Amino acid sequence: GQNIDQPTEMTATEGAIVQINCTYQTSGFNGLFWYQQHAGEAPTFLSYNVLDGLEEKGRFSSFLSRSKGYSYLLLKELQMKDSASYLCAVWDYGQNFVFGPGTRLSVLP
């Protein structure tokens, strides 16, 4: 079966750093994606990991450990506009994209 877990909600302060974790169990694996979704809008791509390690992209970084079925998204220098839902998704050969439930992040002033 497939299972992707993320915390439901997180709160952080403007300027701080926050780490959003994602654990997964899928029958196949060909990459892990992170998407950002603002309320009422479509998801937008943030990052893609297929090999173990850290991928950095500006204020956003994503880490993957395939042996542990674990990933995290790190957001630095938080801004109010970062308040959104963050979706972890695994590309599973047998099932296409499998999305986690999403983590709703609230950034407070």
Add this chain to the structure above:
Amino acid sequence: KAGVTQTPRYLIKTRGQQVTLSCSPISGHRSVSWYQQTPGQGLQFLFEYFSETQRNKGNFPGRFSGRQFSNSRSEMNVSTLELGDSALYLCASSLVGDGGNEQFFGPGTRLTVL
């Protein structure tokens, strides 16, 4: 480059009716995937089309169907609508849909079933 477009943006239907949603992918993208998003279930994969063929299918009843045309545009049909079908329906396109390419999402069609 124009993004993914979906029409209509909003729809209100009653139980038992059927509905057809349309998605135009980014030019050059050949893979189109459809998702249902609800507050309780999150984003769930419906099906994926590539070169006019359904390549993958999620765990949805046969009332949900789709097709893709030669220009890569895709339609999704839901027959005999139920209240539980109320959701945001998103389509996403990618170059070849092999997992190595990111998916670009359209704005979605919000379907309300009364």
